[in-house]
Each structure stands twice: as C-alpha cells, then as structure tokens.
Amino acid sequence: MINEPLLQEVLVSISKKLRANGTAQTALLTETAAIRDTLKELFGDRFSAVFERYQVSQMAKLVPIESSVNQLNDLLIERSKDVVAL
Numbered sequence: 001m002i003n004e005p006l007l008q009e010v011l012v013s014i015s016k017k018l019r020a021n022g023t024a025q026t027a028l029l030t031e032t033a034a035i036r037d038t039l040k041e042l043f044g045d046r047f048s049a050v051f052e053r054y055q056v057s058q059m060a061k062l063v064p065i066e067s068s069v070n071q072l073n074d075l076l077i078e079r080s081k082d083v084v085a086l
Contacts, residue, residue, distance in 0.1 A: 039047045 036051065
C-alpha cells in the first residue's frame with residue numbers, strides 16, 4: 001500500500017527542486033549569452049570562429065554523458081511506475 005502523504009511530500013519536493021533548477025539554468029544561460037555577445041562585440045569574427053570550434057567540441061563530449069543520464073532517468077521513471085503499481 002502506498003503512503004499517500006509521503007508520496008505527496010516527495011512530489012512537492014521534486015517540483016520545488018525542478019523549479020529551483022529551472023531558475024538557476026535560466027540565470028546561467030542569460031549570463032553565458034551576455035558573455036558570448038560581449039566577446040563577439042569585442043573580438044568580432046576572431047572570437048566567433050574560436051567559439052564555434054569549442055562549442056562543437058564540447059557538444060561532442062556531452063553527447064555520451066547526456067545519453068547515459070537520459071537512460072538512467074528512463075530507468076528511474078520505469079521503476080517508479082512499478083512501485084506505484086504495487
């Protein structure tokens with residue numbers, strides 16, 4: 001049997017954490033965009049070429065990590081469904 005008050009507490013906690021993470025992500029993306037635009041303005045095409053090279057390199061490094069994280073999240077979701085079904 002599921003402890004509904006505990007389940008509710010967990011869901012509320014997860015929602016609060018997701019909201020906080022979203023706020024932090026938005027702030028980081030805004031600051032990163034401001035820095036990128038500043039560097040483009042200061043250094044023009046020279047910065048753009050270097051930035052694009054590093055951006056492609058970093059994205060390539062993140063693909064396997066993101067894939068692993070997504071697989072773990074999918075597994076967690078499936079296991080959570082199994083627990084709720086009990």
